Amino acid sequence: MNAPDRPIPHALTIAGSDSGGGAGIQADLKTFSALGAYGMSVITALTAQNTRGVSAVHPVPPEFVHAQLDAVFSDIRIDSVKLGMLANAQIVSAVAESLQRWQPRFVVVDTVMIAKGGHALLLPDAVAGIREQLLPLASLITPNLPEAAALLDCAEAQTEDEMLCQGEALLALGAKAVLMKGGHLPGDECPDWLLVAGQEPLSFPARRIPTRHTHGTGCTLSAALAALRPQCADWAATVQHAKAWLLQAIANAERLQVGHGIGPVHH
Numbered sequence: 001m002n003a004p005d006r007p008i009p010h011a012l013t014i015a016g017s018d019s020g021g022g023a024g025i026q027a028d029l030k031t032f033s034a035l036g037a038y039g040m041s042v043i044t045a046l047t048a049q050n051t052r053g054v055s056a057v058h059p060v061p062p063e064f065v066h067a068q069l070d071a072v073f074s075d076i077r078i079d080s081v082k083l084g085m086l087a088n089a090q091i092v093s094a095v096a097e098s099l100q101r102w103q104p105r106f107v108v109v110d111t112v113m114i115a116k117g118g119h120a121l122l123l124p125d126a127v128a129g130i131r132e133q134l135l136p137l138a139s140l141i142t143p144n145l146p147e148a149a150a151l152l153d154c155a156e157a158q159t160e161d162e163m164l165c166q167g168e169a170l171l172a173l174g175a176k177a178v179l180m181k182g183g184h185l186p187g188d189e190c191p192d193w194l195l196v197a198g199q200e201p202l203s204f205p206a207r208r209i210p211t212r213h214t215h216g217t218g219c220t221l222s223a224a225l226a227a228l229r230p231q232c233a234d235w236a237a238t239v240q241h242a243k244a245w246l247l248q249a250i251a252n253a254e255r256l257q258v259g260h261g262i263g264p265v266h267h
């Protein structure tokens, strides 16, 4: 992606570790490298995890999350930040405070709540912190339909019209842009919708892919958005590029033989 005369983007992930390497920090750093960015990580939680699921979570103390954030921001130029698993309300607050202090240009908030295997990656009482402290700092948020419903405290969208209404409601809560991911819509069509404040919504049509390699796709997409945004003109171009790249990573996964459960994509 990088033209030789362009600066290499510096991308930071603030997220949880996946010992199995398919999601979280590990997926993010692989994605940053694949898309020409220099990657950094602030780890919020360790998970003991493989392709069959999460067996344990060990959150990092919020003061230590702060210490990692101060270490990277005080020394290194950071062009974009991606937020993933934040585990609890204290970590949400530590991250919000730090983003307010350091004001990075692009902040992609992946509103991670529950792993595909059903394990909670965010305590339920931390959802309010994401809504009140992080949405107003977000350049883009990337909720799937259950996450959008949790943030808005309403029923999950079943149609594209409902998706659009909920996207508008999330903009009204302060996010500058929202990528509503349609993977949970009923049926074979599962478009994503991009809503940017003050612009017409844009649809990215998609059909469900018959694959078992979906572990970490949400993490990978939001990391790709953070890596690519400094290299693209706007969010529409960034989403287009990131989604095309993710489709290829899902196709590449057919060559991987990792684990016995929901397999990861190949970055």
Ligand code: PLP
Pocket (backbone or CB within 6 Å): 015, 016, 017, 018, 023, 024, 025, 047, 049, 084, 085, 112, 114, 115, 116, 117, 121, 214, 215, 216, 217, 218, 219, 262
């Ligand atoms: N583990 C970590 C540390 C994550 O951050 C995430 C997603 O954000 C997941 C697991 C979720 O993985 P899955 O795609 O299987 O739901």
